[in-house]
Amino acid sequence: MSFWEFANPARFTRLTGRVLPWISGAAALCLGIGLIWGFFFTPDDFRQGSTVKIIYLHVPAAFIAINAWFMMMVASLIWLIRRHHVSALAARAAAPVGAVMTIVALVTGALWGQPMWGTWWVWDPRLTSFLILFVFYLGYIALWEAVDEPDTAADLTSVLCLVGTVFALLSRYAVLIWNQGLHQGASLSVDREENVADVFYQPLLLSIAGFVLLFVALVLLRTRTEIRARRARALMLREMA
DSSP states (O other): OOGGGGGSHHHHHHHHHHHHHHHHHHHHHHHHHHHHHHHHSSOOBTTTBGGGGGHHHHHHHHHHHHHHHHHHHHHHHHHHHHOOHHHHHHHHHHHHHHHHHHHHHHHHHHHHHHHHHSSSOOOOHHHHHHHHHHHHHHHHHHHHHHOOSHHHHHHHHHHHHHHHHHHHHHHHHHHHHSOOSSSOOOSSOSSGGGSOOHHHHHHHHHHHHHHHHHHHHHHHHHHHHHHHHHHHHHHHHHHHO
């Protein structure tokens, strides 16, 4: 079976209808175990105290916020190259989820940073690029709503998504590009020595897995809704013709 067969809206809807309950259940399980384990069964950090436990919300939310935009970029490229409507609708469906995750990351980052830095906000390279990424999310969503013709809206938002990818990359690698700023390096890395302490590591992985599964479930659900909305719009236009 070819991957491109799922560009057919009817086939996509049938497949996602079967897998969505399983993905949703796995997301709830991972989130429940990861967050309860992290918040209630891990010790306070010797420097940061109990505020370190914000890591179980902040890191997964930031991870999704950045990678949601990369998912949108891939879907936008597929639309521009192959003109598959499901890919454009999937990108549109992912944008509000990514925007909410960006807000969660910014708010939890402020709550985490204030006791450590003595301020709610600094114009750190990663924080600044992350804020700009949030603005791109808002612009992407607004552009979809502003253009009535669906294919034109998909074209324009796809171009905007490709431009915004620059800031998604900066958000991910700002600490490496600019070796300065208050924001710490990555909490998880292929280099084991750079990871958080082992006592925080496993519940953090579970929390990230839960956020990833939640993102997938929400995007699938919202894409199905977008497909139905497009069908309803087509039927309404046909009746009016």
